[in-house]
Amino acid sequence: MGTRALILLEGASNMVRYVQAARRLGLHPISLSVDPSRYACLAAEGIEIIRVDTDNLDALISECSRLRKTYDIAGITSALENVYATVGKLCEYFHLSGPDSASIERCCNKFTQRQILAKAGIPIPAYRLATNASEVKSFATEIGLPVILKPIVGIGSNGVRLCRNVNQLVEHTIYLLGGKHIWRSPPSILVEEFAQGPQYNLEVMGDEVIGIAAADYGPPHFVCRGHIYPARLTDPECKRIADVSLRCLRALGLDWGPTNIELRWTNRGPVVIEVNPRLAGSPVPDMVQLAYGVDLVTEHIKLVIGDEWDLHKGHAQTAAARYLIADCDGTLDRIDGGGPAAAVPGIADVKMYVEPKTPVIRRDRIAHVIAAAPSRARTEAILQRAVDIIDWSITRK
Template identity: 85%
Template sequence: MATRALILLEGASNMLRYVQAAKRRGLHPIALSADPSPYDYLAAEGMEAIRVDTDNLDPLISECSRLTETYDIAGITSALEDVYATVGKLCRYFDLPGPNPASIEQCCDKFTQRQLLAKAGVPIPAYRLATNESEVKSSAAEIGLPVILKPAVGIGSSGVRLCCNVDELAEHTTYLLGGKHIWRSSPRILVEEFEQGPQYNLEVMGDEVIGIAAADYGPPHFVCRGHIYPAPLTDGECKRITDVSLSCLRALGLDWGPTNIELRWTNRGPVVIEVNPRLAGSPVPDMVQLAYGVDLITEHIKLVIGDEWDLRKGHAQTAAARYLIADCDGTLDWIDGGSRAAAVPGIADVKMYVEPKTPIIRRDRIAHVIAAAPSRVRTEGILQRAVDLIDWSITQK
């Protein structure tokens, strides 16, 4: 009998977790990537990595067809939004379970996503599409400052900025259109109303909301500084947020697999900021498992290979993460205290992202710390004690 293989297109922050979860289910993980070199560290996990143009469907079909001569391909997936529509097309070609590629493509275009949500009556910020400086200025004038400028296609808050005045608007427009921002397609900028209020992130599988986190995104670039699961919400607030989120799925045709939804609670209730047709990046799946006892990655793999998933929550506790962020450009001289932080009772994980002597830029994540305990107060206390033990030095440029 041929070995059952799980094909993973490109990598993401969750790649190691997908590989380990696949192996636990008796699958042989194989990565297809335009550049497999970053996956060398996974060799110890027994992962095979193959170089192929992942922007082109035909070479991927050819490579997967070649692999079928040796393996029984049980499923194809990715944790990376950029290639998730391609995953859907491959799944359809090989008659495997997968996402609807058309739904993924229209969701990944934030302008199209906004149009579909607005048509369905989902509460969203006022928005305009701009392709040049003049259109950015006129759009901002129509909406009213402050506004958020963001690429119409992009992930990870790349190129996103809150502009509170005309100078900041001009500066960021120049950044986006002047050659500094890397565009994968023709430059298109969303100019959006700035919705003020606490932010909440939801993790959804199929049409079931698994968890709601309170998230701390610091302006002006909205880099995430922390999460806490579950969010401190009343039952009524949870229901309103859940109802709005499920209306997003219906409007966008996202009824299969993982979805990450970001919204803010404003003076008009929950307003949807963004819908991401994928699993949230690391360490969110770890936090969901700590808080609810649901392993999102394993359950996603079950869905991908056609097995029955189990989204029943195994327990309930509070999990919180703090992300340590560089506050200037320069070189990280040293970082210390990680082992002391990890030894604090209740700390689930401490991870350093940057090695000493590495160039970094302002807003880069240096490390994260995750704590879990039966109550929110206890979890936050544990987290703060651990974070206080970590220190670093940056030589500014």
């Protein structure tokens, strides 16, 4: 029997972790990508990256069939939502363990997801689907300002904005429908009630809630500025959040693998904002491992290759991340202090995303800092000390 290989479709913020975890499990990782030049981080790991059109299922089947002549393909997966339904189709074709492609596709359409959750009686914001500016304005009036406009397909808050008045509504509608936004689907806009209250993000594996984070998503574009695990919640509040989240998974048919769920605690209790049918992006798995002792990436790979996973929580501490965000369009002139920040006792990771002299746009993530300690107060103090050391400047465009 040939070397056991793990096929990874495209790259994502977690992909280096997938490569490293696969090797620890005795697997040979191979990446399939439409543009291998985008993944310098994978090339640095010495991984084989094969050019193939990852939007073309037949081309992927052909390439995987070719690889099977050399390797024993133990599993196929990805950390990228855009291709996760395709992963499911490949797994179905090759009789491998994987997600249900139809469930993934339904979930990735935010309007379809809303319809399914509403039918199941799960608390969600009021919403309407608009295809032109007139419908956007009409539905916003019907729901009542402020409202959130978002494309029905997309990740990372791309194209999302809170509109508090008519001028902002018109401005963002023009942005979305006027050719500036890059659509991954026929242009359709979700007009959504602004569910107000603290936000919590859940990491779920199968039907088990691994962790609940308090998340800081700053309006108007809802770019994440920080996470802290575990969230400060009472046991009854945790149970309500977990119960609502697991009802979502049952309704959407997501009973396999990792899921990330976002919700807000409103005057109605937990209201579901979004169900993401895949593992959350980096550095969430790092924080989960620091806080709960569960390596989500390794356990996901075990599921992919048909091994028994272990979701036992090994230890308990508080882990928190702060994301440094560009506050304007321009060029990052400099960013200093990464080394001294990383040397602060209790800092688990400092990562720079952008090199000096690189163009940035408002809302780009420049860096992250992660801290972990036995108590929340200690973790927050460590994190703030490290963040204060880092300094950067941007020349406005």
